[in-house]
Structures are given as structure tokens and as C-alpha cells.
Amino acid sequence: MTAGFDAHNPPFDRLTQQEIEEVRAALDIGYFAPGEVIIAAGRSAEALHVVIKGAVEVREGEALQDVLGPHDSFDSRALVHGAAGEDFRATEETLCFLIPGEIVRRLIARNGGFAAFFYSEVSRKLDAFADAHRTDGVESVLRARVRDAARGRAVFIDGGATMEAAGRMMSEADINALFVRDGGRTGVVTGMNLSKAAVLRRLPLETPVREISHFDVVAVDADDFIFDALLAMTRHDKRRVAVRDPAGGFAGFLEDIDILGLVAGNSQLIPGRIDRARGLEELGIAARQIQEQVERLHRQGVKVEAIAEITSDLNRRLFVKLFELLAPPPIREAGCLLIMGSEGRGEQTVRTDQDNGLLLAGPVPETELRMFREGFSGALLGFGFPPCPGNVMVSNPLWSQPVDGLVRQLRHWVLDRTPEAAMNLAIFFDAVAAAGRPELLAEAKGALIALMRGEQALLARFANLIETFATPSLGMLSSIMAGVGLGAAADEIDIKKAGIFPIVHGMRTMAMDRGILATPTATRIEALVEAGAFEAEFGRELISSLRVFMAYRLRSQLAAVRRGDVSREALVRPAALSTADRDILRDAFRIVRQFRESFRNRYRLGSF
Amino acid sequence: MSPHRGLAWRLFWRASLADHAYRFLFEPGPEGEAVSLDCETTGLDPAVDDVVAVAAVRIRGNRILLSERFEALVRPEESEAGAESIRVHRIRRADVADARPMRRVLPELLRFIGGRPLVGYYIDFDVRMLDKYAKDLLQVKLPNPQIEVSALYFDRKYGNAPPGTVFDLRFAAMLADLGIPMLAQHDALDDALMAAMAWLALRDMKARGARIPRARGSGAGPPPTGG
Structure with a gap:
């Protein structure tokens, strides 16, 4: 006798046979008429609902967040934390299994993998998921050739x-x-x-x-x-x-x-290979290996932040070596090689673009500078670093000039009202000095911060970049659009625009506001928490949400690399995800929306 | 079909109840509750065939109390399951060899049911099966009101049908119309469960005045069959 309860449906697939029997023995079935509110926001629930047939809308106020269908369960927050985050309403005649809260709480206490599903904090959920995936790493090794x-x-x-x-x-x-x-x-x-x-x-x-x-x-x-x-x-x-x-x-x-x-992984062998490289060709081999290890590390279940850290570290060594190989003595003496954007924040995994530049203490011979500009950007292109769409590259004279000139340029951008100017400032603010004279970067950044710090009007304009992309609700895109036949294109979320960018740019703005110099987003968040900008718990949630987005984006990027088409690298299709994946993404998007709201108030973005 | 047994009839049987410990059968059950019930049998004739499995689930409001279910295998004392019925419900003679006979199972079942209305698909057949044992044990028939799911379904789908419409009252057709998942059919508990789900859906449709659309110009569907 099965009574139709599917034990392979997550999170129940993590229960032991005996625990499944326990659940089966305690199951009831509920019928809900169309329009009936099953759980109201802020209310607790006495049972975990698992949809058998029908559809349940999840609404936050009037905004539709998600549409749950067969096999989906709700609502962990109402059950475990005593208050649902949203309204759950039957859109059509809906039958649900009802698993008594008491049983669920008992299983949570006993079974860690099952419990992970119910954690309210994205961070804890993510840890538990990482544990669950770890075994894949060993298995995939045994299946390697x-x-x-x-x-x-x-x-x-x-x-x-x-x-x-x-x-x-x-x-x-x-x-x-x-x-x-x-x-x-x-x-x-x-x-x-x-x-x-x-x-x-x-x-x-x-x-x-x-x-x-x-x-x-x-x-x-x-x-x-x-x-x-x-x-x-x-x-x-x-x-x-x-x-x-x-x-x-x-x-x-x-x-x-x-x-x-x-x-x-063989990451430990790559630095030696970079150091020993005697020319561009040998360095190119190392550059390829950096990229290859990203996929390998991911397959082995290494966390995305660790992959980003290892990759950024290796890329920086690569840039330094390339600088040493190509920079003639005058540039080496007077220059500072800048790594900017996601690479500067240490958050790049699969290469999507290159943001780099050169600061000079003073004028250098024009011919040598021109040769270096072309040589450096050309070599990176050859190593598989796609060109920067905004042309933030050493090859662009705007981004390879004496520090005085760049400071003038920065001042110009600060006063400019275009989004391009704001984007340039954003990329520069993430710069780190990879080789040469770091004091040049410190000088330029110091000048930028002096201009912006505490200047609410200027900061607001800079902050407004966050409004470029909306953060959608998962439900808007998953079930509904597919249901009315808008096709596959409407059924996708650009995770970079909807999730990563708002957090990254929000933290960048707030760091600039307070003169925080660290570039990694997670470090900025920690510094902001330290400075009292928000609660430690919310800071943790932001970091975890960012990692959630980075992890799903990496997954989608690697798939794109395998397909050989990276133009759609950051797109995720919620409909193709498991309930557990959607659940965690929904939580992460919730954090982003919550952050955007307070950010909007802080910088009065409504007035733009 | 006899969806309700009349008051006079109930009084008569109540008066002839042999064991007054079972008087609760004649009291109305708890408000808003019903029991969905299904039997698997050795054949289709209540006069000669026997029950080999019985399952019942309580329904309270819009909730099916699967956790408070009643389930029993029964060893037939009068007849043996024929090959035909074994193929249907897959309960072999060996499976029920160690089970209790109905005279031992029935008292428990009756206490589980109490005075609640009985819900089922062709529930009359199941009740007539149980009546046979009840008469031996208590000298009464089951007095519970009966709720016939197929009748409600007929009403929602064919109640306003023009003459000449071909009716399809098969269990599977009804479940498909109501969007109820097909569990293992001919398992007593699953059958009782599906009937319970169908009843809740139909009762709600009736309350809302919703009807089940008929396929336009549908030709001769398969004829209705028994439970």
C-alpha cells in the first residue's frame, strides 16, 4: 500500500525507510477549493503540505512569487518558525498530503539532510546542500578516464x-x-x-x-x-x-x-607552471589549465567561493607574470597594473570578460607604451579572456595613463550623469594592484573616495545603477509564463542581473559611502556590518545569497561552455530546477528584494 | 441504488438490534464527519461471495484522515476467492489464510465507522456485503446513511444532459474528470481514498454550482461497470 505518497520526492528522499513509514502512517489528505487560502502570511501551520494535484499560488502582498504544483511542499517557515512568509492560496481544486508538524519537527531533529530543507537561513541551507552533493565528487572521479x-x-x-x-x-x-x-x-x-x-x-x-x-x-x-x-x-x-x-x-x-x-585538482601545480613559463606560449598553457580546473573543482563539489578564490589567485599570478614578460623597464618602474571588476573583487570563475588597466607615475616613452598596450591585451585575448564590452582594458589609452590623468577622468565621471560613467566608476572602485607600484592605485582611489564620501547626491546617482535590472519573483517566470505559452525565452532568469549585480553594486555603493577600501563583496559586507550599516544576521544572509547566485550561475556557465555558446551564460530556467533548488533560489531572491527596498530608501532612489 | 435508508427502516432495525453495545450505530456520527469504505471480495454476488479485504478512512470537513485509517485482510469462511477476483485484487488465498474471519473484524470496523455516513463508489455493493455479516452478528443491517459518489458525479456531469447522451460512469473516467491521481486501483485502502477525494471535490463543485464539461459529440464510450 503506497497511498500515492512519493518517497523519492525531495526532501523526503533523504529519509530512511523507517522514517518514510513513520510519515506514511501519519499522513492526512486535505482538499482545498479554488481561491481558498491554505496558509496566510504570518500564520503558523499545523502540517507540512505536499501538493498531490492542483496548483497553489504563493503571494507576498499582491505580488505573485511562485506557483506550486504536484510534489512541491509548503510552508517550512510557517511550520518550523511559526509564521509563513507569504500567502498560500489554492488557484484550482487542490489536494495536498498533510504531514503533521510534530512528525516533521521530530524528523528535523533526527535527520540533518532532511532538516536542511527547513532552515530559514540561506547560509545553513547552502551548507547542507553542499554536504549532500559532496559524494558526487568522488563518484565522478571514479568515472573519469x-x-x-x-x-x-x-x-x-x-x-x-x-x-x-x-x-x-x-x-x-x-x-x-x-x-x-x-x-x-x-x-x-x-x-x-x-x-x-x-x-x-x-x-x-x-x-x-x-x-x-x-x-x-x-x-x-x-x-x-x-x-x-x-x-x-x-x-x-x-x-x-x-x-x-x-x-x-x-x-x-x-x-x-x-x-x-x-x-x-591540480591547482597546486599551476603556480609553478606560471613561474617557469619562458614565453607567451607556455603561459598560455597555464592560462588554459586555470580555466579547466574551474570545471574540475566544481565537479568535485568545491564551494563556489573557494573556486573563485583559487581562480582569482591563479589569474593574478598570470597577470603578474604577463606584466613581467611584456612590460619594458620604464613601464615596470613607473607602472601599476590594475585588475578591476569581478576579477578585482576575486569573484570571477569562468572568464566572461577582462577589466584591467595601467596607472603610471608619470609619462613614459610613447612607442613602448603603445607596444605594451597592444601586447598585453592581445596576449590575454589569446589566452581566452574575452574582451571587455566597455573597453576597460590596458589597450584603451583611457585606462592606461598617468595617475593625474585618471584622477581628472574620475572627477569627470563623478559629475557626468550617464550610466556609462557610473559603470566606469564602479569598475574602477573594484580595482586591485596586481603588479608594480600599489601606491598609485591608493592615490587614485583616495581621490575618488574624497570626492564621493558622504556626498549623498553623487552617491545616489551612483547607487541608481542598481535600478538597471529588476529582481523578479521566481513564480513570475516559472509556471505562469510557461503556462500561457510565452515559450522558453520567457521562462528564464538572468541570475547575474537579477541577483548578483544588485548585491555587488549595493555593497560597492555603501563601501564608497563609508570609505571602505576592500574589494571582495563578502569582505565589504563584513566591513559594513562592522560599521553598523546593517545587522550581522542580514549581512550573513546577503553573503549566502550572493554565493547561491554565484553557484547557480557557475553551473549555468559551465553548461554554456560545454554548449560552446557563452552568450546565455547567466540564464537559469526555474522550471528545470528541482523543488529544493527553487526553494533556495526563492529565498535568495527574497533577500535581494528586501535589500533593494532598504537601499532604495537610504539613497532615495524613488526620485530618479 | 438506495442512497438513504428511511427512518422507519432505521427504527425497525434499531428495535431488533441483538447486542445493545452497538446502539451507537444508530446515533448520528460526529458533526461533519463521514467514512469512505471499500471492500475487496471473492466475487460480485453478495449472496454467495465473501470479503477478503476491507479498508475505511474517516473524513472530517475537507480533510481525509488517512492517519486514522482502518485496514484489514479477512479470511473468507463461506467461499473462496476465484481466479477471476484474485486477478483483480491480487489477494491470494494464501494471503488471507492467517487473517481473521469477518465475524472478528466486523466489531472493530463498526466501532471505527460509528454512526457516520458511508462514502463510496457503488457503496451499496460494499454495504450489502457487510450487511451479510452484520445480520449474523447483530441481527441488523448497517443503518448508516450512504453517499454514492457515482451519483454525485452523474449529477455534476450528466444532470442536465440532453436525451441520448451516453453516460460513462467508470471510476477511472470520474477520477480523470476530477483530476484525482490514480492510485493502485483494487487496493481497498487506495480505492477508499480515491472515493474520498472524489467526494470532497464533487461536494465542493456542487456547493459552487460548478459542472463537469462533457466532451462535445462524444460517441459511444464504454458502458459503466460495477465496482
Whole structure:
């Protein structure tokens, strides 16, 4: 007997069999007539409702937030926190399972994964979701191919060569094992074999390697799963297996440490590669690897803020190295390389654009400057950094000039009334000094803050940029539009415009207002909380909401990269999300709307 | 169909009630409550066939109290389930070999039902089945008012139909019209549950004066069949 209750429907999929039975035994079914208010905003609920059939509107005041359908549940806030955030009203004849609040509260206390669904704070919800996804990382590693992990390349030595020659060959190629050709057979000699032969058996270094090699080579195919390689390693008690290429030859080795690299990512190897790069070509390889690790880290369930931090750190090293490679001595001595926009805030993961510039202490030779401008931006373009649509790049003379000139330019922008001017100020305010003389940036930023700090009229104009995009309700876009057949295009939310930008720009404005110099949004929020701009709890909610948006955007970006079309990278289709995902996005949008309202009041944006 | 049993009839049976411990059957049930009920049987003839499973769910207002359900497998004493009926409800002889006979199950069921009206799809059949045992045990028939879901459905859909309209009163057709999910049919509890959901929807439609649209020019649909 199932009585139609679907235990695979989240969050119930996180319950044990016994807990499911407990729920089934306590279920009731409620019928609601069209128009009937099921739970009113501010009221508590005695049961968790799970829609069986029908549709339930979620309204905040008159604004439609969402339309719930079969399998959706509501309302955790009314149940756990004693007050619903919105009105829940049946739009048509609706049947719901009713799970008594007492049972739900008991399960929340007992089952952490289930409880996550009911947390009111976005931050706690997000943590619990991250835990739930963590297992995917390990699984995906086991499903990766050997070719994705194997790093030691195949180097061959003749069986008659000496142990000493083998040792030197390994050292030069920076590997720990060689393939040994000996007549018709192929064997392997490892660094450990050499050490044991020399130290323990005291064999002379002239001994031919064939005498210390083994010829029962354990091999896997490059196309095999990592899982197969792990099995082979375990079965043969080896920490290294040979990798066969599709043609039947040997392509290299796979070591246990390589598999570890798949789990943890190989980010730790990239800085060395950047440092060692001797030219643009080698630096380009490192640049590609930075981008590749984003997807890998994401697949392994690394949190988006950590991915952004690792990526930003690596990108900065890359910029510094590129600056060192390309800047002639006069620019290196007089210049300060600026990284701005999302890169400056340390919030870029998948590359969407480049915002950079150059500040100079004074005039430098024109020819050298021109060559550097072209060389630097051109190289980044070649590395896969798309050009900045607003042309905020070293190649633009406006963004690579002496500090006095830029300060004049900033003053001009401050007084200009166009959104473009405000956007330029915004991008600049996020600048960090990546290489060269940081005091130049400090001077220019100091000048900007001196102009803006506490100047309510100027700040208001700057703040007004936040009104560029609306923050929609999830419901407006999910069920309704799809229902009236407006097609797929209407059924999407641009998460960057609707979620990320309002928080980022809001914090930027408030930081400018108070002369806060930190650039990362999360750090700005913490500083604003410190300065008493808002409650610590609301600050936490803002940070978590930003991370929610960044996480969903990253997901959508990676999908866009795989599709090969990044023009729609920030679009999320609520209808394609699970209930749990929509729930968390709805909460995050709620925080943004709440913030925008107080922000609007603070800077009197209604008057624009 | 006999949706209501008359007052005189109730008085007669009340007078002949053998065991006065069951007098509650003749008292009206709690205000706003009803019980949806369904039996699975060894066949379709109440005179010779037996109940093998029975389920009942209380309804209070607009709420189906699934958590207070009554469910029992029953070992038939007079007949055995034929191959045909086993195919329908999938309760094999072996499944009920250890179950209690109806004379043991019925007192519990009657206490669960009390004086509440009985709701069902062709409820008359289920009640006639139970009457057989009730007469043995108490020398009475079940006096509860009956609420026939198919009659309400007929009224909402065909009540104003022109002559010559072909009626389709099949359970599945009714559920589809009402947008009620199809649970495992011929499971006593699921059947009782679906009938309860259908009743709540139909009762609400009636209160609102809403009707179920008929497909225009629908040809000869399949004929109605029994429960």
C-alpha cells in the first residue's frame, strides 16, 4: 500500500525507510477549493503540505512569487518558525498530503539532510546542500578516464643501458619510472628499483637496467575508467600502472598520486607552471589549465567561493607574470597594473570578460607604451579572456595613463550623469594592484573616495545603477509564463542581473559611502556590518545569497561552455530546477528584494 | 441504488438490534464527519461471495484522515476467492489464510465507522456485503446513511444532459474528470481514498454550482461497470 505518497520526492528522499513509514502512517489528505487560502502570511501551520494535484499560488502582498504544483511542499517557515512568509492560496481544486508538524519537527531533529530543507537561513541551507552533493565528487572521479589523470609520459630506455643512465634519464624527464625495451619484451624500471638495487643490494651503477627491471607489466587502457585502474592497482598491489594507448603502445604511467590529483585538482601545480613559463606560449598553457580546473573543482563539489578564490589567485599570478614578460623597464618602474571588476573583487570563475588597466607615475616613452598596450591585451585575448564590452582594458589609452590623468577622468565621471560613467566608476572602485607600484592605485582611489564620501547626491546617482535590472519573483517566470505559452525565452532568469549585480553594486555603493577600501563583496559586507550599516544576521544572509547566485550561475556557465555558446551564460530556467533548488533560489531572491527596498530608501532612489 | 435508508427502516432495525453495545450505530456520527469504505471480495454476488479485504478512512470537513485509517485482510469462511477476483485484487488465498474471519473484524470496523455516513463508489455493493455479516452478528443491517459518489458525479456531469447522451460512469473516467491521481486501483485502502477525494471535490463543485464539461459529440464510450 503506497497511498500515492512519493518517497523519492525531495526532501523526503533523504529519509530512511523507517522514517518514510513513520510519515506514511501519519499522513492526512486535505482538499482545498479554488481561491481558498491554505496558509496566510504570518500564520503558523499545523502540517507540512505536499501538493498531490492542483496548483497553489504563493503571494507576498499582491505580488505573485511562485506557483506550486504536484510534489512541491509548503510552508517550512510557517511550520518550523511559526509564521509563513507569504500567502498560500489554492488557484484550482487542490489536494495536498498533510504531514503533521510534530512528525516533521521530530524528523528535523533526527535527520540533518532532511532538516536542511527547513532552515530559514540561506547560509545553513547552502551548507547542507553542499554536504549532500559532496559524494558526487568522488563518484565522478571514479568515472573519469585514465587519460584524464595520467601525467607521467612514456620514456623508453634500452635494457642494456646502465642503472646510472636510467637514473639520469628519470631525473631529466622529471619522472619516476621508465619503460625498458629488451629484445622483444617491454618492462618497467622505477626509481625505487634503482634505489633498492644501489642501496640495499649494493649493485654497481654499471649494472644493466634489465637486471633490476620487471617485465610483468600491469597496464590499463587510456580509455579505461579510473575505477578500473584502481582495481588493477589493488589486485596487483601496485602504486603505479602503465597506460596503453589505443594503438597498443605505452603512453605513460598512472600513479596513485595522479588519482589523488583528480580529487583535489591540480591547482597546486599551476603556480609553478606560471613561474617557469619562458614565453607567451607556455603561459598560455597555464592560462588554459586555470580555466579547466574551474570545471574540475566544481565537479568535485568545491564551494563556489573557494573556486573563485583559487581562480582569482591563479589569474593574478598570470597577470603578474604577463606584466613581467611584456612590460619594458620604464613601464615596470613607473607602472601599476590594475585588475578591476569581478576579477578585482576575486569573484570571477569562468572568464566572461577582462577589466584591467595601467596607472603610471608619470609619462613614459610613447612607442613602448603603445607596444605594451597592444601586447598585453592581445596576449590575454589569446589566452581566452574575452574582451571587455566597455573597453576597460590596458589597450584603451583611457585606462592606461598617468595617475593625474585618471584622477581628472574620475572627477569627470563623478559629475557626468550617464550610466556609462557610473559603470566606469564602479569598475574602477573594484580595482586591485596586481603588479608594480600599489601606491598609485591608493592615490587614485583616495581621490575618488574624497570626492564621493558622504556626498549623498553623487552617491545616489551612483547607487541608481542598481535600478538597471529588476529582481523578479521566481513564480513570475516559472509556471505562469510557461503556462500561457510565452515559450522558453520567457521562462528564464538572468541570475547575474537579477541577483548578483544588485548585491555587488549595493555593497560597492555603501563601501564608497563609508570609505571602505576592500574589494571582495563578502569582505565589504563584513566591513559594513562592522560599521553598523546593517545587522550581522542580514549581512550573513546577503553573503549566502550572493554565493547561491554565484553557484547557480557557475553551473549555468559551465553548461554554456560545454554548449560552446557563452552568450546565455547567466540564464537559469526555474522550471528545470528541482523543488529544493527553487526553494533556495526563492529565498535568495527574497533577500535581494528586501535589500533593494532598504537601499532604495537610504539613497532615495524613488526620485530618479 | 438506495442512497438513504428511511427512518422507519432505521427504527425497525434499531428495535431488533441483538447486542445493545452497538446502539451507537444508530446515533448520528460526529458533526461533519463521514467514512469512505471499500471492500475487496471473492466475487460480485453478495449472496454467495465473501470479503477478503476491507479498508475505511474517516473524513472530517475537507480533510481525509488517512492517519486514522482502518485496514484489514479477512479470511473468507463461506467461499473462496476465484481466479477471476484474485486477478483483480491480487489477494491470494494464501494471503488471507492467517487473517481473521469477518465475524472478528466486523466489531472493530463498526466501532471505527460509528454512526457516520458511508462514502463510496457503488457503496451499496460494499454495504450489502457487510450487511451479510452484520445480520449474523447483530441481527441488523448497517443503518448508516450512504453517499454514492457515482451519483454525485452523474449529477455534476450528466444532470442536465440532453436525451441520448451516453453516460460513462467508470471510476477511472470520474477520477480523470476530477483530476484525482490514480492510485493502485483494487487496493481497498487506495480505492477508499480515491472515493474520498472524489467526494470532497464533487461536494465542493456542487456547493459552487460548478459542472463537469462533457466532451462535445462524444460517441459511444464504454458502458459503466460495477465496482
